[in-house]
Amino acid sequence: MTTTSSLLNRLFALDGKAALVTGAAGGIGRVLAASLAEAGATVAVHDLKPEMAQAGADYVTSTGGRAVPVTGNLADVQECRRIVEETVAALDRLDILINCAATNRRKPIVEVTEEDFDFISAVNIKAVYFLSQAAYPHMKAQGGGKIIHIGSINPFFALDTVSVYGLTKGAVVQVTKAMAVEWAADNIQVNCVAPGFMMTPLSKPVWEDENRARWFRTRIPMRRPGLPEELVGAVLLLASPASSYMSGQTIIVDGGFEAGGSWLKDTEFA
Numbered sequence: 001m002t003t004t005s006s007l008l009n010r011l012f013a014l015d016g017k018a019a020l021v022t023g024a025a026g027g028i029g030r031v032l033a034a035s036l037a038e039a040g041a042t043v044a045v046h047d048l049k050p051e052m053a054q055a056g057a058d059y060v061t062s063t064g065g066r067a068v069p070v071t072g073n074l075a076d077v078q079e080c081r082r083i084v085e086e087t088v089a090a091l092d093r094l095d096i097l098i099n100c101a102a103t104n105r106r107k108p109i110v111e112v113t114e115e116d117f118d119f120i121s122a123v124n125i126k127a128v129y130f131l132s133q134a135a136y137p138h139m140k141a142q143g144g145g146k147i148i149h150i151g152s153i154n155p156f157f158a159l160d161t162v163s164v165y166g167l168t169k170g171a172v173v174q175v176t177k178a179m180a181v182e183w184a185a186d187n188i189q190v191n192c193v194a195p196g197f198m199m200t201p202l203s204k205p206v207w208e209d210e211n212r213a214r215w216f217r218t219r220i221p222m223r224r225p226g227l228p229e230e231l232v233g234a235v236l237l238l239a240s241p242a243s244s245y246m247s248g249q250t251i252i253v254d255g256g257f258e259a260g261g262s263w264l265k266d267t268e269f270a
Helices: 004-012 027-038 050-062 077-091 114-142 163-186 204-208 210-219 228-239
Strands: 018-021 042-047 066-071 096-099 145-150 188-195 250-253
Touching: 018 027, 018 077, 027 042, 027 050, 027 066, 027 096, 027 228, 042 050, 042 077, 050 066, 066 077, 077 114, 096 114, 096 228, 114 145, 114 163, 114 188, 145 163, 145 228, 163 188, 188 228, 204 210, 228 250
Parallel strands: 018 042, 018 096, 042 066, 096 145, 145 188, 188 250
Antiparallel strands: none
């Protein structure tokens, strides 16, 4: 008889797996990197600057995990390829790629410059595309792998001042499907996790703005921001054997935001 413990281990354990998490010094990235390590994986912790990558790796090791720092500018395609090769050289393989790094510049459409557009697009979609492309042959040679893109709810709900960010995240949702279709025969599952409004060091000033905080409270059914830790369950599902027949999907984690609102209750929080 299979026990609950052995079933969970078989489905969700990542022992012996090697993972690369981009943007892993950030609020979401480092939590995801630590969760993969806790599940048994060795994690390459990427960020732009050496001190940031090292800080992310130190955080993972402080929780008992195994990690190595990796640095590189994701706006450069050659750097993306080098990051993957460096990860494989350090860890001997690459089983899981989490494209977590992203950037944004909040501006009305009429104020967006070509440089703004190119800067946001380079990190949010171009890097996602070419990191995944570079990971593919390694995963294929190993007999399979997992690619997880961290998206956003912006493709499903437009907000002013984040038009470029939203369109890049919409592209992430679409390329998730394309990669899933092309690489299914190689036993590579590609999925996306779309966070809602999260509380991170970067978003904290937004939540401290009373006008914006009121807007959130009146529209999020759970009446609060999400925490990075609340993305862990979805990510571990998609990184583990538990999702062996899931591919091309986007899982929205947003406290019920996309589900809708209430005429009766929402105004109580205005």
